[in-house]
Amino acid sequence: MALLEVKKLKVYYQTGRGVNQAVDGISFELDQGSSIGLVGESGCGKSTTVKGIVRVMPTNAFIPEGEVYFNGSDILKSAEKEMRQLRWRDISIVPQAAMDSLNPVYTVRNQFLEVMQLKGDLNKKQALVRAKELFALVGLNSDLLNYYPHQFSGGMKQRAVIALALALNPRLIITDEPVTALDVIVQHQILNELKELRQQLGLAMVMITHDISVVAQTCDQIAVMYAGKIVEKGKGKQVLKNPLHPYTMGLKNCFPNLNQPNKELIAIAGSPPDLIDPPPGCRFYERCPFAMTQCQLEEPGLEELESGHLSACFLREDIDQYRNKAKEVETWLQVII
């Protein structure tokens, strides 16, 4: 049984102009100890997805449909009180801009103790021992516990926030852009640490990021999101090596690769559709160089084309040919917006 199973989850926002269908029917599974990377551009719904999963949402958000099974029970149906039991103990979150999520007026030690005493039912002594353990786990000197957040560097804060998320031995950790604001050397160290910690503790992880190079190095599975939907999903290698969806092919062209100095960057023209009134067909239709008439009328479902590799696109045969075409600039210049 999967540890986390998300089924056709929808998370909408009520706005002044209408209902924004930010996340529109997303499904994925995550086994104990494995990891999935949700990749996509800003506004594609990746953060909203995890906010929906743990139900920490702004007041104008609602979940019209969907099921989220954690450890076999549908947590969307559980009461807020039960959710509170679950958060931090079983599912913990390293929020976006984690560096700003520490309280500036308390020492780091106080913030660790607060979590563990309130949520973990430890007494002060036990909590302090645990806090020191956690600091050692993420490679911080335990003397630093007595410091205030402003005395920490960015990387140290990030490590402290990760340690805090691990405080109560969760089974699932959700990280939202965990290394975006950090320098490459620190970024690399944190990603490696996350990987080691996960192996050591048997942790499952959902990682949200816009950077495909980060997931390439850290996650077993990748789900590429576009305009509130998963357009492609599979093992890391499958998705990055042999993308099936034109959007993934295009996204790959956007990233410079240090090992390929001759690679030319190709942009995807246009911008994602307005999710208050999304188009009826494929949401990538307007920007897709391989769009067909069918794509405008009908929405392609997520279908398994190779073992464990799914794509939501009507291109289902001869994908090699399209993959090669997608590497050429001319292909993407044909798209007129």
Next chain:
Amino acid sequence: MATSDYIIELHQAKKFFPIRPKLFRRSGSDDYLKAVNGVSFKLKQGESLGLAGESGCGKTTTGKILLKLCAMTGGSYFFKGRDITTLTAKEEIKSFRKQAQLIFQNPYDALNPRFTIYRSLLEPLIIHNLGTQQERRDMIRAVMERVNLKPAETFFEKYPHQMSGGQLQRVVLARALIVDPAFIVADEPVSMLDVSVRAGVLNLMKEITEKMDLTTVYISHDLSLIQYMCDYTAIMYLGKIVELGPSRELIAAPIHPYTKALISAVPIPDPDVANEAVNISNNVPSPINLPPGCIFQDRCPVVTQLCRQEEPVFSEVAAGHRVACHQAET
């Protein structure tokens, strides 16, 4: 006026910031944050240089020095053979400003939200007193078409909030280009943009700077981006350039241990490439009281006794490739 082959000649540029306000400063105290501590390089017309390094290494301050947006504490700076540090007359500074333009990191903040795009692009023409009324309109139209905002008229009356990030960055680029500069500093020009539009803006900048034969300095922490955009790459560490060379050569065969560590830590969008980084400690020493010797000694995996005593000279190891490391010299 002196003539020179070089557009930019920066020699031993220094910028120190006092830590205490004037009132509390002890006389003779050397409590300074050495943001830029002896940076030298030269650029010919049309050449591009990328400044890379971790946050706090002084790359943005170097950019400010290049634009005379902050006064140097020491060193010399010649622009087209002219000493920029001694410019004091308002007119001279203005003429320098017209030739050296800046592209900002965040296009959402760089444009006045109450100005239409037309007004934003008109502003530099008013300041530098360029063109007549009719000429100005044509200039604005031309520059907008040059940055692919076509048809230009449809954007004239728009306000920044009505445009996307990619379009705004094009406006910021257009605003820099409209005064026909010779030199451009771009500070993290695409870090605020979404990945799918980044490539478009980068390609446009590359095309335009090549076509107009502009000298450019890109400031970025992203080495893959710098390799894509720049002829030369300079790696900065604690206010100094530790290695400078042709981008591809420097990235394919780095010499300085810091460059090696930095390059090995860059994530590669390919799951087959095992990312085995050179492990260095992650603590950058404070740029306030630096120890004698090499600035990288505390983190260097190949540090020797010599490195702790003597500062390595920034010297040439191959044509156009300079390194500040004792190990490189032998």
